[in-house]
Amino acid sequence: MLTVPLFRAYFLDNEIVKGRDMAGPVQSRRDQNKVEKRGRIIAAARALFTHKGFDATTTQEIADAAGVAAGTVFTYAKTKEDLLILVFHDEMLEVADDAYKAARKRPDLLDQVIVFFETMVAYHARDLPLARALMRQLGYVSGDDQRTLVRELMRSVYGKLALLVEDAKGRGEVAASSPLLASARSLFAIYYLHLGAMLNGYVDREQFDRDLRTELGLLMRGLA
Amino acid sequence: MLTVPLFRAYFLDNEIVKGRDMAGPVQSRRDQNKVEKRGRIIAAARALFTHKGFDATTTQEIADAAGVAAGTVFTYAKTKEDLLILVFHDEMLEVADDAYKAARKRPDLLDQVIVFFETMVAYHARDLPLARALMRQLGYVSGDDQRTLVRELMRSVYGKLALLVEDAKGRGEVAASSPLLASARSLFAIYYLHLGAMLNGYVDREQFDRDLRTELGLLMRGLA
DNA sequence: CATAATAATTGAGCGCACTCAATTTTTGTG
DNA sequence: CACAAAAATTGAGTGCGCTCAATTATTATG
Known part of the structure; x- marks a missing residue:
């Protein structure tokens, strides 16, 4: 089953190098x-x-x-719009990584979370119409492949937020009883709603920043 | 400008009665x-x-x-999808009313908010695919008219939640310092995210109920 | 190497959302 | 009532997303 024809070996050694030593068959x-x-x-x-x-x-x-x-x-991609997921999945994962790295430099959870989300907003702000289309599709995937990509993306974001919350517990900022995943999701929920409001032109960027800060702070009191 | 031709008066008195004594010209x-x-x-x-x-x-x-x-x-409606807003706007406003009435019967804020959202979910649960399409469109309106309708709907929902929070302040359940609108929006944000997850099949109804309760409770601690 | 089986690709064709020039309906005016 | 201006409606036409039968490329087998 995994036998490799000779001509394939030839190509592997001479022409096609990329991904040769990757995991898997x-x-x-x-x-x-x-x-x-x-x-x-x-x-x-x-x-x-x-x-x-x-x-x-x-x-x-x-x-x-x-x-x-x-x-x-x-x-x-099953639809033109699913292409958006395919195209921007990797990039958004990277943005989440960057956001996490930037957040970790801050001292307390509220600052961290705000930096985290502001990093992501800054990415979307480069092209608002496209971000709007992308965000729309994140909540309405057609194909199974893209659904998997979205799952992965959300897992990553929730995971990073959960790490921030966990560290905050270590510092005593957050009660040990606060469930990590639920906290992460609540934080994201607030970001998500306001991002949508901004991308749809219901609020401007300044209002967004203010609202985000206010409401994340509100939730933070609950976590403490 | 507001003169009414005689033949119009005739029709008003005989044929067309509906909306005759409504406000406005x-x-x-x-x-x-x-x-x-x-x-x-x-x-x-x-x-x-x-x-x-x-x-x-x-x-x-x-x-x-x-x-x-x-x-x-x-x-x-500018697009077929904007028709969704046009079609279900009034109905959703009524659902929000019903949800508020049902919520008011409960003793404390957490119960009230859960009943409020569960009423709305019950409405959506009657036709999940349609609810999915509808919710998608709520976050991506095309025409100005529909945008106005969505604004009105959100105002209504936020307003009702804010009323619940205000009453809770009166009972001492919520700190006087908690801003009403921000609190209302945070509550809704949590509902909105999880509703999306359910409508897209990431979680089932039971999981939705549990997550919603958990995270609303978390936020509630912050409001208190 | 020949051949069959399977998977991937192709692109002409189809159905539908949406447009817009032409037409009809309504209103304002003398 | 006649007539012009404005607004609303019409429906044939258009472009594009998406399909699927036919074709081509790849793999498995003797």
């Missing part, structure tokens, strides 16, 4: 092609979305730019 | 027609959405059922 040619095409589609979609905007970009354009047929795009 | 024939058509479109869309589902319903079907041309539908 050696990739078949099929999987290689899929990964490569997926990458091209993601790159093409990202470039077009950021340059022309989500609505103005057609799936045909994405297919052309990626060098695949129109139909192929839809084997990697 | 007497409706012109144009406005009457608009209101009437709007009503037919809303009724047609609601029937089709609930019977066939949102995706399976075409705007042409809605137009036919309402007795208008295809294009007319889009003068009342």
